Amino acid sequence: MSEQLNKRIFDELESLVLIDPHTHINPHSAASTTLADIMGYHYYTELAHSAGLAKESIEEPGIDPKEKVGRLVTQLGDLDNTIQLSWLMDICSEFFDFQDETITESNWEYLYDTAAEKMAQPDWEQQVLKQSGLERVFLTNDFDDPLEGFDTKLYIPCLRTDDLVFHLTKNETRERLGKATQVDVGCASTLREAIGELFEHFTSNGARACAISLPPDFSPVSVTADQVDSTVRSLFAGDDLNSEESKLVSQFVFWTLAEYCGVYRLPFDLMIGVNRRVYEAGVYQGQDLYDKRTSLIQYKELFNAFPKVTFPVSVLTSTSNQELVSYSWIFPNVVINGHWWYSNTPAFITFDCKSRLEAVPKTKLIGYYSDMYKLEFALPKFRMYRRVLANVLATDFVINRNWSEQRAIELGKLVLRGNVETIFSC
Amino acid sequence: MSEQLNKRIFDELESLVLIDPHTHINPHSAASTTLADIMGYHYYTELAHSAGLAKESIEEPGIDPKEKVGRLVTQLGDLDNTIQLSWLMDICSEFFDFQDETITESNWEYLYDTAAEKMAQPDWEQQVLKQSGLERVFLTNDFDDPLEGFDTKLYIPCLRTDDLVFHLTKNETRERLGKATQVDVGCASTLREAIGELFEHFTSNGARACAISLPPDFSPVSVTADQVDSTVRSLFAGDDLNSEESKLVSQFVFWTLAEYCGVYRLPFDLMIGVNRRVYEAGVYQGQDLYDKRTSLIQYKELFNAFPKVTFPVSVLTSTSNQELVSYSWIFPNVVINGHWWYSNTPAFITFDCKSRLEAVPKTKLIGYYSDMYKLEFALPKFRMYRRVLANVLATDFVINRNWSEQRAIELGKLVLRGNVETIFSC
Amino acid sequence: MSEQLNKRIFDELESLVLIDPHTHINPHSAASTTLADIMGYHYYTELAHSAGLAKESIEEPGIDPKEKVGRLVTQLGDLDNTIQLSWLMDICSEFFDFQDETITESNWEYLYDTAAEKMAQPDWEQQVLKQSGLERVFLTNDFDDPLEGFDTKLYIPCLRTDDLVFHLTKNETRERLGKATQVDVGCASTLREAIGELFEHFTSNGARACAISLPPDFSPVSVTADQVDSTVRSLFAGDDLNSEESKLVSQFVFWTLAEYCGVYRLPFDLMIGVNRRVYEAGVYQGQDLYDKRTSLIQYKELFNAFPKVTFPVSVLTSTSNQELVSYSWIFPNVVINGHWWYSNTPAFITFDCKSRLEAVPKTKLIGYYSDMYKLEFALPKFRMYRRVLANVLATDFVINRNWSEQRAIELGKLVLRGNVETIFSC
Ligand SMILES: [Zn+2]
Numbered sequence A, B, C: 001m002s003e004q005l006n007k008r009i010f011d012e013l014e015s016l017v018l019i020d021p022h023t024h025i026n027p028h029s030a031a032s033t034t035l036a037d038i039m040g041y042h043y044y045t046e047l048a049h050s051a052g053l054a055k056e057s058i059e060e061p062g063i064d065p066k067e068k069v070g071r072l073v074t075q076l077g078d079l080d081n082t083i084q085l086s087w088l089m090d091i092c093s094e095f096f097d098f099q100d101e102t103i104t105e106s107n108w109e110y111l112y113d114t115a116a117e118k119m120a121q122p123d124w125e126q127q128v129l130k131q132s133g134l135e136r137v138f139l140t141n142d143f144d145d146p147l148e149g150f151d152t153k154l155y156i157p158c159l160r161t162d163d164l165v166f167h168l169t170k171n172e173t174r175e176r177l178g179k180a181t182q183v184d185v186g187c188a189s190t191l192r193e194a195i196g197e198l199f200e201h202f203t204s205n206g207a208r209a210c211a212i213s214l215p216p217d218f219s220p221v222s223v224t225a226d227q228v229d230s231t232v233r234s235l236f237a238g239d240d241l242n243s244e245e246s247k248l249v250s251q252f253v254f255w256t257l258a259e260y261c262g263v264y265r266l267p268f269d270l271m272i273g274v275n276r277r278v279y280e281a282g283v284y285q286g287q288d289l290y291d292k293r294t295s296l297i298q299y300k301e302l303f304n305a306f307p308k309v310t311f312p313v314s315v316l317t318s319t320s321n322q323e324l325v326s327y328s329w330i331f332p333n334v335v336i337n338g339h340w341w342y343s344n345t346p347a348f349i350t351f352d353c354k355s356r357l358e359a360v361p362k363t364k365l366i367g368y369y370s371d372m373y374k375l376e377f378a379l380p381k382f383r384m385y386r387r388v389l390a391n392v393l394a395t396d397f398v399i400n401r402n403w404s405e406q407r408a409i410e411l412g413k414l415v416l417r418g419n420v421e422t423i424f425s426c
């Protein structure tokens, strides 16, 4: 009985056209040009490498895309149990009508050519958007992105601030900041002024969010301009900072970003808990992991200081999910934002989704984002989530709390779409 | 098939009259007088506030109870997915025959008046106890509670000790201690003597437990009277203590409480892992959260030092559930005590209950307590737990380990009631 | 429907003859001689003690085996809900044809005698191996085990190194090292030479792994011979080391072990997260617990430094399971190894198994090991795991991802057997 119920709810959720609230799409080449854009992404290169394929073979400089796919195919057999590979199979069946159960050394070239042909169609990007039921897609833009040459109604800019907070000690970052804002930064107040210019530029181009990824040991504290002025002066004068000083600058920049989010009424996406380059010899973007010894209590001062700023929060370790549920239950300005990266597989999504839906006001749950690099990934990843969501709605609400199917479907649609519109005002 | 099995087991468990081993009931006004006593409780004020209702509107001084409920109703629509709201709906349907699916601005006044009328009946308290199947209810009493004016057979006193351990540095606490014990505390030994008086007073009035809630970083260590004597002398002489000194006094008081629990054979409920006032601008009792970076190994010295004291332990973060299962599996004096606060929603209860029932001797599991402030909350909260327990017994024991239904039901009854009687000897 | 599917997959997995990749079997007396060998094991003594049976009664010196079983039986009634006790009941029904639901004071002596009779049969060891479907069994050998007098094809040696890394400061350990290797250790290079001798001895006797159990705070770092030479010299000269110095020696020995695992191409089993003797007055082997505040990021330097060494990793706290999944997803040399001790009950096995199968290349998953002290434990423990695995394969792969039953069964067999053969090359 419950299987039909799941199916009916799933079909309703699948019919809903979505806004994807967090992606890494390049709006100038949003869809793939060959299967290598998909299989060459870290989802597959890191797994193939982990299963034994040498990094040098995958990332040989100048390798022909088809050759690269061919090499990856040799390792796919070891990955067919992974949900990541099932996304690839969904892409191939949905977009390229590929019906075989697995991609093998005998059928991959036919698949590659079929895909390349379809991807070469001039309206391929629109085809993918349509077939995936995507109406708008949030981007992740460098702070000095001119935001030109694409439709900001479709691809919604979002100010990514990792560089500003963690890499201002790099000469290159400071140059980019100067160029992008035309502010000659040399002290705390001119630094603040420059950051304000970024917000002006982004919001005037339709940006709907500010975002940052944060290491597990980050504890934001208020740092005033006076406290940090001399350090900023020496930084922009080209001096090296010790770790204490660079930490002080990071805190100042982060706090300033939160202040501007208040001024410009932009939600500030916090993606908490990633350690970069843990596996030094890993494939490109296949090096990051995490330390689960972190707590949202590190954000106490931030959440108390900015009641008017909405913080959509993602946590990398699922052991932080309960804290996220509890902090969003209590802090009005903390909103739960999707299932991120290492917590984005059905076992974790299912438990985290159940625990969120039963304890946090339904208007504070952003169900899912694709985190995709290429458009083709939206369909399989949202489908994976919709299947879990339909299952949770059927079991926990229709069966266990005898909600009507209609009422459960409305909850699902609010979490999938409605809350994205209200929280990101788009 | 398994749905009928669940139902049969659930019905058996529902028929069992219970002793509630931990509540915050005021025995002098145990039941509610209006719906505001229920909806004005932090379960709903914190969620309404979290969903957008201003604290000032909820907690306007001198607000009329009906007006308060009316304001809360405006926000209920955003909370209908939460299990907390389903407790309210259960209360309204079970006690006030309220049949609508949700409480809306059009039906709440009729509900309010019906409830007020019923609550005004002189035997309303007995009606609620009877309908909820509650025979005895543990209280949480301040250390200077005279324990007079109520039936200590029905409402079982329990010595709450947070003030003694963490707030002895407050002048007011020391005065209350002097008044309650008639001991002129001025040094370590007179402090110990006063604490002894409290145990004498509580046990002579039928107390069955001592209890305390503890922050995640608390690590109890043995502190002797000699070590702390000079500090206690200066404290009671009115001097200010630094943080090291107040920590020393806390440790001494806590260790002394454990000693007296041994002398008076009282279980010492440890409720581990709460950080107070994390959300400073939160509603009353809607400010506390937690830091999951804690371990039961912090209690190694305590559990080893007091083999004769039973420690019923509750953990706030569900990431500590496995440690609680393992420590209760190994330490004879560690008993598992219910599902607390942020771990008291079906997703966490289900997993924690499964992992406990399959690994810890069944005589060491106190299944559930309501933690209620008003009697009306017992029925919906115990019902939520009974539903989970029935489900776990049906799946893990009857189906997976082909236990007879009768044997599974007996396990359920032991965990729900039998163990409360033996562990708290009541 | 899914119950029949579960059953079919379970039966296929049960028919598979296995290699047990980690046990504590003594090859000179692998099977039990009386029921006391089984019920006298810490699984049952710690639970009986935890439920109230005095340690002195269980571990009375010189107690007659039958008397000991009789005493334990008095407490079994309190443990019948535990999965550990269901292993005992499986052993009694499978091997001794015991059909009663529970072991009671009226039926235990008949059981004891039946068992003793069967165990006395000269081929009892082969009977158990055959009935359990075990073809080869990994051992845990002290570093100075001569590895003589047993068939190393059946019982595969494994170099256990806890003593070398954590107890070299004990005189006795240093004497054993000298005797076993005939190397007169007195400095860093002779210490390294001696460790090399151990690898030579073990691999020439068919050893297939090196193994160690590690406390939650262990963070391996590279220590060179020069850095540690003077400390090793003073250690072997009989001087006492302070904690810093003994930590340095531990790190040097551990790093040297990893180096030799590279040279001899031996997988290095890391069993991470146990704190020894937490419950000081516990029964033998019933004293160890853990602190969940640990992270695999502590092994970053190790995993990066030894790309050619395979690290089969077990974690004691299930809150580290997600890190293990993610680190094995990313690091080619990190392999997931079974369900260990406090995480070895169905609730944890089920969630951990689901999260592993859907995210890590299938060739990197060692499904289960029995960790047994006596051969009779393999059947019930592997059966518990096979039941969980069959359930996960049926639900997550056949139903949710419409895999064929055959394909799901093959995944199960790879995880149960195939990967043990390839990863441990046996
Ligand atoms: Zn992202």
Ligand SMILES: [Zn+2]
Pocket: B022, B023, B024, B371
């Ligand atoms: Zn309480």
Ligand SMILES: [Zn+2]
Pocket: C022, C023, C024, C371
């Ligand atoms: Zn072991």
